[in-house]
Amino acid sequence: MVRLAVDIGGTFTDTVLANGLGQILATSKTPTTSDNPTCGALEGAQRVLEDSGNDWSQIGSFIHGTTLATNALIERRGATTATVTTEGFRDILEIGYERRYSQYDINLVKPDLIVPRARSFTIRGRIAASGKVLRPLDEAATDRLVREISESGATAVAICLMHSYANPSHELRLRELLLAARPDLVISLSHEVSPEAREFDRLCTTISNAYIQPLMASYLSGFQKSFGHEGLACPILMMTASGGMTTLETAARLPIRLVESGPAGGAILAARIASEHGEKDVLSFDMGGTTAKLCLIDDGCPQTARKFEIGRAERFIPGSGMPVRIPVIEMIEIGAGGGSISQVDRLGRIRVGPESAGSDPGPAAFGKGGTEPTVTDADVALGLIEPSRFAEGRLKIDTQAAETALVTGVGKALGLPAAEAAYGISEIVDENMAAAGRMHAVVSGKDLAARVMIAFGGNGPLHATRVARRARVNRILVPKDPGVGSAVGFLHAPVSFETVRSRYSLLDRLDLCDLNALFDDMIHEAENVVRAGAPHDDLTSRRQAFMRYQGQGHEIEISLPDRALEARDIPDLRHAFETEYSRQFSRVVPGMSIEILNWALTVTSNAPAAGQNPCCSERHRARTGERRRILCDVSGVWRDADVFDRESLNPGDCLNGPALIVEPQTTTFVSADFHAHLDGGGNIWLTRVPEGTA
Template sequence: MAIDIGGTFTDTVLLDNASRVVATTKTPTTPHRPALGAVAGASHVLKAAGADWHQVTGFIHGTTLATNALIERRGADTATITTRGFRDILEIAYERRYSQYAIDLVKPDLIVPRTRSLTIGGRMDASGQELEPLDKAGIAPLVAELRALEVKAVAICLLHAYANPAHELALRELLAQHMPDLVISLSHEVSPEAREFDRLCTTIANAYVQPLMAGYLQDFETRFRQMGLTCPILMMTAGGGMTTLDTAARLPIRLVESGPAGGAVLAARIAEATGEAEVLSFDMGGTTAKLCLIDDYRPQTARKFEISRAERFIKGSGMPVRIPVIEMIEIGAGGGSIASVDRLGRIQVGPHSAGSDPGPAAFGKGGDKPTVTDADLTLGLIEPGRFAEGRLRIDPDAATQAMVQDVGDPLSLSPGLAAFAVSEIVDESMASAGRMHAVEAGKDLSNRLMIAFGGNGPLHATRVARRAQMRRVLIPRDPGVGSAVGFLFAPVSYEVIRSRYARLDGLDIDGLNRFFGAMQTEAEQVVRAGAPEGALLQRRVAYMRYHGQGHEIEIRLPDRALAATDLDALRGAFETEYSHQFSRIVPGMTIEILNWGLSVSSPAPAPERCPDSPAEHAAMATEHRQVLCDVTGAWRPAGVFNRSDLAPGAALNGPALIVEAQTTTFVSADFSATLDGQGNIWLTRQEEVQP
């Protein structure tokens, strides 16, 4: 079983031993007690499959709770403790403005104000040698300050703790003696890398959400145990793997973006099954849209991302967090995104969302603001009687009324044109985000395949693809719960990245192998808790640069202990990758390594290769309904097809609606659709629009 709790809906998927999806459902997220919606979804799929709780042998969970808590600033009051003389790490940051000429620049909110930034004496050097012992006499005044500030959590980030954590460990023990209820996060456990500002921010974020996530995870586990679940509960991480509840409670920052990571895992698996080496995954839910580049069947990864940017697309305007993540761009564009008209007469869509409570106006739960879902209903693209498997009553008149009141009347537009304008704005926002993400990575979207899923992804895929100049779209099976399906195919994994400065010419091979041995022991302990049997895979990397440079590039290492004979190959691999990225190398320059990475994982199940598609045959529509054509801007009939009735080889032309349990695929007038041998829908843009 896999459960993905999103901002609007909670997706649940049940898989059998043959890796076949046997039941899925979407239930409204219950924001105040997320576990309630999760239990409701789990009970529904078990009933649909005729199964019982004791038959569930694997359970994976992903949640946006940590992400939302950071964005909405709903965490615990947190203080920081840094080395004496380094109180202003947060204030100094990178010593630059993210927008040099902005007069009214808004600095990122880094959670901890200077009044809660505390220090203590003691000092390590960069190699881990103690220069000054920890000031134990300063503990009592420090405790008094923490009590006066009434903080619930503290982030400890002492200088060079990644090289020697002795002072951080001692400080935690001393504080716990005086304040046993204080939640403490240590930087060498959360992010054991050089660069103090990034490490401190990551530790703050972890401490900030740790009390909330610990309580949530305990409540989640208790409720499911009471229902009869007996197997371990594993958590999806931002890096695309799974980890245990204990690790998730200790390092909740690794759960940030865990739901979208499942979608990227699914898209990579489909890419490998279909032999598509260059893919853009497009996951549009109720609150946000997520896009990820996938090359050679691996999602693009990063070691750092920013939370809650003051300027949406400007790097440096958010709070940096340094953890292993699947790199994607996320914008506030989902089915629940609210549309409005600003004082200049411009339509704005998002980033604010109606969520699941009260939800879009059409849900009839008290929402009166027009959303993207209301626009799609007004355009005729959603069949009200089939929305959310018919278990959620939809009111098209309420959607139209909200659209007219907040968009149509201010701009003197008919309901259809008002909805069309909202759709145009949100689709262009998502397409421009995809284009920007590709340009920043030096990629071209035009020849890529878009794999679209999520509750609203199939509904908007062709409209977004056209604007992103993409010609092909794939809609997988069970797309409405795509991220949850991805959870079920993710490996149990744990990644460790640590700083250990070295020059390639003077590399201490024996010391480095011992260093990797300690990392491997740490990672395997976490992975074995979730995968106690079977062989484990590992991946080793070095982050290398020329001497004096400020940033590194990732170089793959042999997945074994290094030997002196590996140095020439390592130099060659660095120069090859450096030349690939920058079109040249720098002869005679010293090469240095700042960080080393190791990931340990259980083997992921191999995807089934997609069989050859049978001969095409024309599909017959079960009915027709009027939709506002997104190509011509005129109302025209669209064929309605039940996806479950379409056999492999079925072909049809747009405009058309392919309806299934949790979502609808809209085939625009300039696209055609065919089903392959695995039941995937392939949408291909045509040169001429069908009359």
């Protein structure tokens, strides 16, 4: 049986077909059909099956990732949503964190939290933090609530009642009553979406889930039916933001977990490659047609987080977006891709993105009606893209249209010819991406200089050396099939599900019987989800506690034994917390009580084992062939660059920049201050030449 992976991006849809041993049989990059993304996915799947000589009946595993959920939230294309909170808490969204994200900005733009106050409703009833019912749910008020929801025009409802994570009975009963009166409503419950304390984050996450749930449920149902009609018999698994996979049913119920699912696949690929090569400190660089994503990987594991923000008003300022509390691979993503549109602002500065030309009409060079200058148009004008081989040769590149767009959109305003306008665009977009990487590293307390960059995506290898130079990264690895890297990463991901529960307790007063019963419930829930996608695999689990000194506002993640806790574990937990606290803050606080707010459990199937990259100690000069005129990014002058076909290169081949290594779905640009060689596994290594020796 073969395995199929489909990653639908904003500009291109990537498709990969592999055999049971993980060997890539065929790949494809097709333009994303924005009106109906399933059409582009079907085209890609049919193409790889035809190229490999397989048919639909031979597909035993299908993994899918999509940007649809992310784009719907960013572009605000979801359902009209209302909220229902406990009486007295109508203004949770208005109050937020009770602070301004930029204290002295008099023109501060508050984040758009989707639901205005006019669609925020309440109902009487109250549950304590312990789970005790203090006041019963006012079921008689349901008729009034239904009327208010109907009059507001809402078709989706986010229910977030106080302390429902401790006792969900009121939320469950309210959903039952609302659906009895309005069966057409789509309802998300906070205890199912994000069963954690902190009502603002929990409400925002539930709103986001309800907002995209109708769209994603319809899309996933149509996607499954379309592929079923073609003859697909195996279940479709969805990539999640945490780097695991889940079933279509779970994805339709909790679509918020699909946000950033495509980039997560890229991080999984980079982590696997890092493990294969024994590289501990890695920077993953994924540049596609719409965005660029950077992720830090330490000891073979991508950096993770329990919270991120959607649609920030200020790109690098926390608090300027809508908080979402789900398990996620932590990365920084900016609007810098091949389709990012360039313009000159009123101060005469070149600006690139975040607006994108997408796949239709796309960059002017695509010849599909686009007229605004993009990053891809700049790369074409700089000579870095071979027109006849772009996108597997299926998409004709119009060099003249690209140059015209550059002159019209940027050149005229600054008095520059097409090539110099393209050079300016390239400098700006590469600095934007490097600045994002530097910012991400500083926030994480990490250093980029000692890291290896793993570059992939349709534009990643093309811009890798230019970004690395600015980020002070000296070594770059470009894996095989980099143009469809995220889709390749899907094939290495396990089926997994993470669940979190809030159960407050002081460490010294921990009720172990109650806690172990809580973990038993969590294991049952998570295993049911994972077994649906991996019915025969052995499963592993990981338990964590989120601990802090009493009175603090933020927790530290501490690993727990993968078994029922016993009294003898308490001293070990205290020691583990103080060790981690000391590592992060250089000291412990003596005499302070330790409290635990949240408990987490992750159940995972077996991921394909990472192999060992074949060794190749030989080095020999690669045979040169054709040459191409490019505008050198180091000297700023036109010069000849060697052009190599990646398929013709052999392990041990070395070459100096400037050079272009061309393959069907991308091009690796070797800048003049880098040299390249192929290792035993066919990966391209780019190493920066020390200044003065190039």
